[in-house]
Every structure is written in C-alpha cells, then in structure tokens.
Amino acid sequence: MSYKKYEMVTRGILGKIESGEWSPGTQILAERKLAELFSVSRITVQKALDDLVERNILERPAGRNGTFVRSDPMVSQRTTARKESRLVGVAIDDISDSFGAHILRGIEDCLWNRRYHTIICNVDRNFRKVEDYFFSLSEQNIDGVIFSPVIESEAYEEKNRSIIERIERQETPLVLLDRTIADTRKNFVSTNHREASRRLTADFIARGNHRRLILVTGVSCSSIAEREEGFLDAVRAAGLDPGEQHIVRLNDNLLFPELQPNSPYIEEIRRAIGDVDGATGFVALNGRLLRGASLALCGMGFPLGRFTRSDLHGQFAVPLDGTGDTLVSVQPAYQLGYEAARLLLHSIETPGSATMQIRLDADITLFGE
Numbered sequence: 001m002s003y004k005k006y007e008m009v010t011r012g013i014l015g016k017i018e019s020g021e022w023s024p025g026t027q028i029l030a031e032r033k034l035a036e037l038f039s040v041s042r043i044t045v046q047k048a049l050d051d052l053v054e055r056n057i058l059e060r061p062a063g064r065n066g067t068f069v070r071s072d073p074m075v076s077q078r079t080t081a082r083k084e085s086r087l088v089g090v091a092i093d094d095i096s097d098s099f100g101a102h103i104l105r106g107i108e109d110c111l112w113n114r115r116y117h118t119i120i121c122n123v124d125r126n127f128r129k130v131e132d133y134f135f136s137l138s139e140q141n142i143d144g145v146i147f148s149p150v151i152e153s154e155a156y157e158e159k160n161r162s163i164i165e166r167i168e169r170q171e172t173p174l175v176l177l178d179r180t181i182a183d184t185r186k187n188f189v190s191t192n193h194r195e196a197s198r199r200l201t202a203d204f205i206a207r208g209n210h211r212r213l214i215l216v217t218g219v220s221c222s223s224i225a226e227r228e229e230g231f232l233d234a235v236r237a238a239g240l241d242p243g244e245q246h247i248v249r250l251n252d253n254l255l256f257p258e259l260q261p262n263s264p265y266i267e268e269i270r271r272a273i274g275d276v277d278g279a280t281g282f283v284a285l286n287g288r289l290l291r292g293a294s295l296a297l298c299g300m301g302f303p304l305g306r307f308t309r310s311d312l313h314g315q316f317a318v319p320l321d322g323t324g325d326t327l328v329s330v331q332p333a334y335q336l337g338y339e340a341a342r343l344l345l346h347s348i349e350t351p352g353s354a355t356m357q358i359r360l361d362a363d364i365t366l367f368g369e
Contacts (some may be wrong), residue, residue, distance in 0.1 A: 006045075006051070099313070106337025149181060153297075178190050197229070204327050211240060213283055215282070218249065225283055228285070246276070249272075259295070283317045284315065284316045328365055
C-alpha cells in the first residue's frame with residue numbers, strides 16, 4: 001500500500017479505536033511502545049499522534065501524562081445519531097463480475113465486523129439508475145455511502161458532481177471508490193492507476209523491444225485519464241515519440257459481454273484502428289477495451305482469440321503476433337473494498353475528521369500465471 005510511515009501508524013491507531021480496543025477516555029500506549037508496535041521511529045509516532053490530536057481524535061489533557069482517546073460528548077452524540085440505521089449504500093459498476101464481486105466482499109467483510117449492512121446498487125454505467133437509487137436511499141436514513149462515479153458517454157464530471165452534492169446536502173458520510181472528480185476533495189480509495197499503467201507499459205516495451213504501440217482507451221473518466229498519463233510516461237521514459245504511438249478511443253459502454261464479432265460496432269473499431277503498420281503490440285486500458293480491440297484485430301487476421309473472453313479484467317499489454325509476453329495489471333479489488341469501508345466507518349464514527357485519499361498498488365504479472 002502507498003502509505004507514508006506516519007499514515008500507517010495513524011491508521012493502526014484508528015483501527016484500535018474503531019474496533020473498540022481503545023474506547024473514549026482510554027490512555028493509549030506510550031510513544032516508545034507505539035514505535036515498537038509499528039516498527040517505526042519515535043519521531044514518526046509523534047507525527048502521527050500530533051495529526052490525530054489536531055483532528056480531535058486524541059487529546060493530551062492538561063495536568064495528565066500521556067495521550068488519550070478523546071471523550072467529546074457532542075462527537076459521541078452525533079456518532080450515535082448516525083448509527084441508528086446501521087445501513088450503508090454501495091453503488092459500484094457491476095457486482096456480477098469478479099472485480100466487482102471482490103470489491104463488494106471486501107466492503108461487506110469490513111462492515112459486518114461492526115454489524116453494518118449494505119444496500120447494493122449495480123451502477124451498470126447508467127446515471128439515471130444511480131440518481132434514482134440515491135433518491136430512494138435519502139428516505140432510508142442511511143449512515144454512509146460508498147460510490148464509484150458513473151462512467152457515461154458524456155458529462156462525466158457534471159453528472160457525478162450533482163450526485164455528490166446531493167449526498168453532501170444530506171450530511172451523509174461519503175467515500176469515492178476507484179474514480180474521483182477533479183477539484184472535489186472527498187474521502188477516496190483507489191488503485192494508483194497512473195503508476196500501474198506506467199509500470200505495465202515500461203515492462204512491456206522492455207520485454208519486447210516495442211517501438212510503436214496501439215493505445216486502446218475508452219470513455220473519459222479519472223481512472224482512464226490516469227492510465228493514459230501512465231502510458232505516456234513510460235513511452236517518454238523509453239525514449240519513444242508519443243506522437244508515433246497510435247491512440248484509438250472507443251466507447252467501452254457499447255462493449256457489452258454479449259457483443260458479437262460481426263456486430264456493427266466491431267466494424268467501427270476496425271476502421272478506427274486502421275493502419276497498424278509498424279505497431280507490434282497494443283495496450284488496452286480495461287477488460288472491455290481488450291475484448292473490443294481483440295475482436296476487431298482478430299477480424300484483421302491477428303491471432304488474438306484468447307483475449308476475446310468477457311471475463312478478463314485489468315489493463316493489458318498484448319503482442320500483436322500472439323507470441324511473446326502478455327502483461328496484465330491486476331487491481332487489489334478486495335483491499336479496495338475493505339479500505340473504502342474502513343475509511344467510511346471512520347468518517348461515520350468521527351464526524352469532522354480530515355479528508356483522506358488512499359492509493360493502493362496494483363500487481364503487474366504475466367497473463368496466464
């Protein structure tokens with residue numbers, strides 16, 4: 001996980017408070033003991049403690065030695081009021097595929113430990129559906145929301161911003177998952193998409209001595225934009241000209257699992273790919289884009305049939321000739337869900353706490369391993 005050391009100490013202390021091991025008014029371990037517990041220096045511990053004191057989670061009462069979990073009657077009162085329903089709304093892309101299912105499992109495992117329950121919405125890249133879902137939830141006194149911003153063909157930021165503003169007006173704790181909105185500083189948990197894309201592309205270029213690639217990208221959103229940046233970072237670092245790379249933008253909302261090789265949209269993709277002369281591989285920024293590009297390229301004579309399955313997820317780097325190393329960037333789906341739920345619980349139980357943004361690392365592996 002991409003935490004600084006003091007942030008790891010902070011989250012460890014918060015975990016003990018959230019679990020009830022350190023209840024309000026309890027004196028926590030001394031700095032030396034905390035340093036031993038988390039295998040860090042006392043300076044790192046001091047920074048974490050100062051942060052939690054500033055956020056009114058811990059306190060150092062005058063005339064008493066040590067640091068204590070804060071006992072604030074107003075905080076306790078607000079926290080109790082928010083816990084009345086013990087229901088959390090979860091709106092993510094699709095829990096029927098493996099990525100969404102693992103995210104949901106992480107969320108539910110974390111919430112169930114505290115006896116919170118989930119109300120699920122399959123987003124299905126349908127803004128109107130999500131809008132209706134949140135309108136319904138507003139009448140159920142939910143305690144918090146975990147939300148993956150909706151990817152539609154246009155107005156990504158404007159439409160999702162309106163949902164976020166509605167949740168804010170209801171003063172409901174919110175965590176954004178996997179995607180975010182520019183200039184919207186909210187609690188947020190995501191893969192480090194840019195770094196994962198950079199590592200994937202750099203490794204692929206080095207393994208195959210690729211000089212010209214096809215980048216298959218999709219509908220604009222924060223995660224796609226970050227992956228595009230990571231691809232270009234790697235291209236520049238390899239001494240290649242970004243202008244010579246062939247960028248193809250598809251509408252991945254149209255790339256349904258049941259899409260057939262002879263469908264009109266696959267023919268559109270073939271035309272968009274066009275001349276692949278000089279290209280030796282392609283990078284697809286998600287599983288839908290991988291399948292769409294592979295279906296089109298198969299029709300152009302490339303041996304890529306094994307990439308036309310609808311159950312593949314992640315970002316892929318694939319040699320066009322079907323030989324050589326294919327790489328995949330695998331997101332830590334379960335951990336994403338678990339961390340989003342942990343952060344939401346902290347927001348519910350510590351009103352007014354500082355905003356946190358957490359980035360997790362993806363694994364880059366050989367496809368098929």
